[in-house]
Amino acid sequence: MQAPFTVPAQHSGKKGIATVSSIKQVFEWRPAAARDDSVEASGDTIVIQLGELSSLQASPATHPKARLKIKTKADAQYVFQLPNRANLDALKTVLSSAISAAQQSASTTAAAAAADSAAVAAGSVGTPAKNGKSPTKAAGDASKSSSSALPQNKGMSDAELLVDRELQQSLLKSNSELQQQFLDAVVKQSLPAEEFWRTRIPLLRMHSLVRTQNRGLYNVLASIKPVSTTQANSTGTETGQAQVKVSLSPDKIKDIFRQYPVVNRAYQENVPPLKETEFWSRFFLSRLCRKLRGERLSVNDPVDAVMDKYLNLDQDGLTAEERERENENTKVMRFVDIEANEEDDSQKAGNQPDITMRPSTQKDALSIIRTFNELSQRIVDIVQNEAEQPEEETEKLKEKELQLQDLEPEAAATRVELHLHRSSDSGIAKSGDDSSDLRADQNNHSASELLRNMKNSLPKGPINDLLTSTIPSSSMITHAQTQVFKLIVDRRHTEQEKNTTADAETPAADAAVIREMKLSHATAVEFLHHFWAAFLSGDPARAASVAQLAASVEKSKVRLQAIVDRHIESVANKDPAALEQEKERVNRYVGITLKAIDSACxxxxxxLAKQQQQLQQQLQLNGGGDHGSSTAET
Amino acid sequence: MNAVDGSAHVPQESYAEELEEELPSLLVIVLDVSPAGWGTESPPISLKEAVASLLVFANSHLALNHSNEIAVLAAHSSTVRFLYPPRQTTSSTDESADGNSTNNNGSQGAKGRVGGLTTEEGADPSLREGSPSSGAAGASMYRQFRVVNEAVVEQLDALLSKTSVADIAQPSNPDVAVETSMVSGALSIALSYINRQTGGGEATSGEDVTAAKRARILLVSVCSDLAAQYVPIMNCIFAAQKMKVPIDICKIGKDTVFLQQAADTTGGVYIHLDHPKGLTQYLMTAFLPDRLLRTHLVLPTQSSIDFRAACFCHKRVVDIGYVCNICLSIFCQPPADRSCAICSTVFDPLELSDLTKQPVLIRPNGQKKKAKKKAKRDEGSATPAPAPAAAAS
Incomplete structure (x- = not known):
């Protein structure tokens, strides 16, 4: 069925021809008039991709008219009337077979791609058993996305990121800290990998974006560093000159030609007489190379008859006359043409003070600036050519550059107005009073009593007596002094810890315990994070993983407690006197984590108990036939 | 002492120079006089003792430098009053002393600057010469001390003896005293006063800046419930931070959340007194150095700070709050009417439903239970298949 299948058909009363092309993968209907005046009638043409067709419906055989209804995935409907039943059946069979073929081919290509990536993932993670499932699923996704989604959005949805094992692997490789966490939580503590990534989807998305970026061009000539080695005078063939070694790869040569057309021209004109290696060795020693690098030329530089010819060429590799000819064809915008505007410019002001804005002065002084500007421009041009910017856009950009933006009127800032009510204005303040009543009730002092007590304690009598009568006892002074000094010492410790992050003061044995503690703390936090994320998701599909995570959280508490107990035991063996103090110290480290775990559990x-109870009640209420099976499930 | 405060590393000459400059510093003491704190059966320290300690401290401050200045404010349960300088000399503070205008950051003081700068003690000695309690005993006291001490005691007496039950009772329940005191109002007035005394914010160079640097606030706080004043207090804290005025907190009784933040943000000292009877000692050891000296000292302040906030709707201190993404108001529960109570922004119902989701730990019916079992099987294996993940999302 390579040749397109055509059949005459009517659509909404117009006569026309229906065509099914298996090569173009389209179903097409053209009104008959279109042949004569295709421009006018083109709007009536119906073109449907075979992949878009969802169902075909023919009128029943008893029906006098032979009609075919075609539905697309976008829920559009078309009804075609065919001259007779035979035509209808033929069209229907052709269409249905074409549709199935189209779907198959789409899924096979996608499946092939998916199988590839799955194989990569399987190789690194080791889940060959799951492969049977993934291709079909992925194929479904792929065929859907190929028709609707834009290519750059592909693979960026949460679900797609979650299943992209290859991306995850490469992220782990690039981030060693994350890899450590992954090893601890997923490999050692069997946290499902999916849970691990679910909380890190932004990371995955970022990494996937990073991977699509390519490194751009760079100044090749600057990256080639000649390595000079001095050779002994006696063996030197010509002179006892320093020998310069330069290593060049074909890629670099290609880049040099792209960025410096002068070199390309010199190469084209000279290499048949010269050998390639000789050309390059002479080039790197020549003044031309120095000039292109942006170095200052001096009289002492060696003269090279071949290379110096190109010294006065501009960067495009053109002589002055050639440039002239070139310029006749290209239009320089009047505004930026310095040479053309020279007469209009005052010689004192205008462009005169700026040495870079004079048409042609001493080339040497500006050579380094010009070299780099031109090179930057060239590199940008190369990249832009790749991106294929349309002509109008570049024109627009140029116009934008020419605008004198500091002369434009300042745009008024567009602010979003906020309309705030004081909380006392709105109804919520009233509920506030209730709560303060509650609080006051806890403290059951009557106002009059409080006031009387306070008035009684008012300072009375001569000031001198007041001041001398209330000297605190010496024990109070000592207590107060101790508290202040303790605060100072504590504060000093924390400030020192801030400055010296390394725990130099802790002994080696302690350091090992602390490292262990840190590790199990990090794992515990990781599990807590996942637990709360799953717990608060409110998603019935994740109910099972919540249970699993809750168990893991509990386990992480056991682990942490074990480390602490071991440490306390070792301290008890060594130094029973310091036991209490050590206990308190350790508790300060792990207390918060343990509390968090306990609260989660x-x-x-x-x-869980509450919901189980509710479920039981519900089941009892329902009673009846499914009672037996449901209880078996629980 | 160097061994304790860790100042051994500081080059000695650097602050010796500053000391030679003998810059005056301004101290504003805010005394919380809410009856709920002092009037209980057995207060941790009696008001009399506290006032005596504060006077000793104030006198020490004045003794450090001839031109040091001081102001004392009383924060009552519904009003704020200047104890020193006394009312007659600073008439302009009357209008700001009613304590109701709590939500400002010093602009009021700048406006009221015309009120006169007559805080020099020597300006009108005759005024206090004839005060009743200055007898033979007063003659033996350094005059500047005596002026301050007498004024504070007199004014405090006047303020408290005039207080009636109605003043301190709650509007809804006249038998119960309010638990709070006008700390935010007192801080506002203190900042305004400092602003006025040090030449205001407009002077950006010269002596005025150094003078502003030398001002500080000491708050002696006894009441623990300031949640209702969260916003005004935070505004004061940020104003003080901008003015580079440290707020020191001497806390008697229960810890207060926002005051810890006040000290931390402004570089002040927060001490919760374990032994309130030793107040004098605390004041003399921890609160005497002024701002410039503090850069060389390790401050005896708490390292752990409670950074919690109070919700705008019920004035409760919250552990987990909901913040409006437009006006940054804090709420203790997701809004019932789907919009922000402060700025009326209507929230996305989808986002809101995310916040109010109830955890589901058990599948509701039997049919889904099978799916749960299947999911369990899948997750039991080392790496779950991609298929269930796609289905779940």
């Missing part, structure tokens, strides 16, 4: 258990 308690929240989970309480809610």
């Amino acid at each position: 308690k929240t989970y258990k309480d809610l």
Whole structure:
């Protein structure tokens, strides 16, 4: 069925021809008039991609008219009337076979791609068993996205990022800290990898974006560093000159030709007489090379008859006359043409003070600036050619550059107005009073009593007596002094810790324990994070993983506690006197984490018990036939 | 002492120079006089003792430098009053002393600057010469001390003896005293006063800046419930930070959340007194150095700070709050009417439903339970298949 299948058909009363082309993968209907005046009738033409067709419906055989209804995936409907039943059946079979073929081919190409990536993932992670499933699923995604999604958005949805094992692997490789976390949580503690990545989707997305970026061009000539080695005078063939070694790769040569057309021209004109290696060795010693690098030329530089010819060429590799000819064809914008505007410019002011803005002065002084500007421009041009900017856009850009923006009137800032009510204006303040009542009730002092007590304690009598009568006792002074000094010492410690991050003061054995503690702390936090994310998601599909994560959280508490107990035990063996102090110290380290774990576990258990109870009640209410099966499930 | 405060590393001459300059410094003491704090059966320290300690401290401050200045404010449960300099001399503070205008950051003081700068003690000695308590005993006291001490005691007496039950009772329940005191109002007035005394914010160079640098506030706080004043207090804190005025907190009784933040943000000292009876000692050791000296000292302040905030809707201190993404108001629960109560921004219902989701730990019906079992099987293996993930999303 390579040749297009055509059949006469009517659509909304117009006569026309329906064509099914298996090569172009389209179903097409043209009104008959289109042949004569295709421009006018083109709007009536119906073109449907075969992949877009969702269903075909023919009128029943008993129906007098032979009609075919075609539905597309976009829910559009077309009804065609065919001259007779035979034509209808033929069209229907052709279409249905073409549709299935189209779907198949789409899924096979996608499946092939998916199988490739799955194989990569399987090789690195080791899940060959799952491969049977993934291609079909991925194929479904691919065929959907190929028709609708734009190519740059492909693979960026949360679900796609979550299954992209290859991306995850490469992210882990590039981020060693994350890799450590992954090893601890997923490999050692069997946190499902999916849970691990679910909380890190932004990281994955960023990494996927990073991977699509390419490194741009750079100044090749500057990156080639000649390595000079001095050779002994006696063996030197010509002179006892320093020998310069330059290593060049074909890629670099290509880049040099791209960025410096002068070199390309010199190469084209001279290499048949010269040998390639000789050309390059002479080039790197020549004044031309120095000039292109942006170095200052001096009289002492060696003269090279071949290379010096190109010294006065501009960067495009053109002589002055050639440039002239070239310029006749290209239009320089009047505004930026310095040479053309020279007469209009005052010689004192205008462009005169700026040496870079004079048409042609001493080339040497400006050579380094010009060299780099031209090179930058060239590199940008090369990149822009790749991006294929349309002509109008570049013109627009140029115009924008020419605008004198500091002369433009200042645009008024567009602010979003905020309309604030004081909380006392709105109804919520009233509820505030209730709560303060509650608080006051806890403190059951009557106002009059408080006031009387306070008035009684008012300072009375001569000032001198007041001041001398209330000297605190010496024990109070000592207590107060101790507290202040303790605060100072504590503060000093924290400030020192801030300055010296390395725990130099802790002994080696302690350091090992602390490292262990840090590790299990990090894992515990990781699990807590996942637990709360799953717990608060409110998604029934994740109910199972919540249970699993809750168990993991509990386990992480056991691990942490084990480390602490071991440490306390070792301290108890060594130095029983310091036991209490050490306990307190360790508790300060891990207390918060343990508290967090306990609170998570308690929240989970309480809610689980409550929901189980509710479920039981519900089942009892429902009773009846499915009672047996449901209880078996629980 | 160097061994304790860790100042051994500081080059000695650098602050010796500054000391030679003998810059005057201004200290504003805010005394919380809410009856709920002092009037209980057995207060941690009696008001009499506290006032005596504060006077000793104030006198020490004045003794450090001839031109040091001081101001004392009383923060009552619903008003703020200048104890020193006394009312007659600074008439302009009357209008700001009613304590209701709590939500400002010093602009008021700048406006009221015309009110007169007659805080020099020697300006009108005759005024206080005839005060009743200055007898033979007063003659033996350094006159500047005596002026301050007498004024503070007199004014405090006047303020408290005039206080009636109605003044301190809650509007809803006249038998119960309010738990709070006008700390935010007192801080506003203190900042305004400092602003006025040091020449205001407009002077950006010269002596005025150094003078502003030398001002500080000491708050002696006894009441623990300031949640209702969260916003005004935070505004004061940021104003003080901008003016480079440290706020020191001497806390008697229960810890207060926002005051810790006040000290931390402005570079002040926060001490919760474990032994309130030793107040004098605390004041003399921890609160005496002024701002310039403090850069060379390790401050005896708490290292752990409670950074919690109070919600705007019920004035509760919250652990987990909901913040409006437009006006940054804090709420203790997701808004019931789907819009911000402060700025009326209407929130995205999808986002809101995310916040109010109830955790589901058990599948509701039998049919889904099978799916759960399947999911469990899948997750049991080392790496889950991609298929369930796509289905879940």
